[in-house]
Amino acid sequence: MTDIRLLSAVDARNRLSDLCDVLVDCVNGGASVGFMQPYGVADALPYWRGVADSVESGATLLFVALIEGRVVGTVQIGIAQMPNQPHRGDLKKLLVHRSARGKGLARLLMEAAEREAARVGKSVLVLDTATGSDAEAIYPRLGWQRVGVVPDYAMWPEGGLCDTTFFYKRLAA
Ligand SMILES: CC(C)(COP(=O)(O)OP(=O)(O)OC[C@H]1O[C@@H](n2cnc3c(N)ncnc32)[C@H](O)[C@@H]1OP(=O)(O)O)[C@@H](O)C(=O)NCCC(=O)NCCS
Secondary structure: OEEEEEEOHHHHHHOHHHHHHHHHHHHHOOOOOOOOOOOOHHHHHHHHHHHHHHHHOOOEEEEEEEEOOEEEEEEEEEOOOOOOOOOEEEEEEEEEOHHHOOOOHHHHHHHHHHHHHHHOOOOEEEEEEEOOOHHHHHHHHHOOEEEEEEEEEEEOOOOOEEEEEEEEEEOOO
16 A cells, blocks of 8 residues: 655654665666765665754655555655745655656655645745656656756766756645
8 A cells, every 4th residue: 555644753763764775776776866876775874864853853844655664755845945935945855766666656745745835835846857867757747847957967876977957846825
């Protein structure tokens, strides 16, 4: 059974092992999501501990997709912005374990994240993704508008510069 949940900081700390597995699998699968190969659980743990702290401080909304009780996907929204942009959120780290892809989990995660973002008062969301990645093809299907490409913005996890495509989505009030 599939379940989409918004996690508290305590929940996130209880799910660290699963969250690490998902991130490690995505980075080793070639996703450009901030990290370089080789990438293992020891690298992912401090990252997720930081996310849990950010959930605790109210700066991040963390969603997970569970199958049979195991976290296999996740997405975050950064909601703490500068005083002149309280209505904006930053969507980040949409990750689905390779073993769970193609089942609609990314769509369910995005829908849950967008609903919650609207509920907490966000009216525009922004994200960026590696140009040419699987993810780039998905966002327009979910109603996101493509803004454009910044060349050489980041690196692929195995090395080499990659361009980055920016998207935004307006949320209904
Ligand atoms: C991008 C990613 C999250 C998609 O997860 P997923 O659960 O397999 O996606 P879904 O099954 O929910 O598919 C969502 C939509 O995109 C489409 N889609 C899925 N994979 C696709 C692909 N490789 N190319 C084109 N479209 C694709 C689906 O058909 C679906 O569209 P529909 O609902 O209109 O039919 C997953 O591939 C992933 O984790 N990639 C590595 C991490 C990454 O790059 N994250 C993005 C960071 S910005």
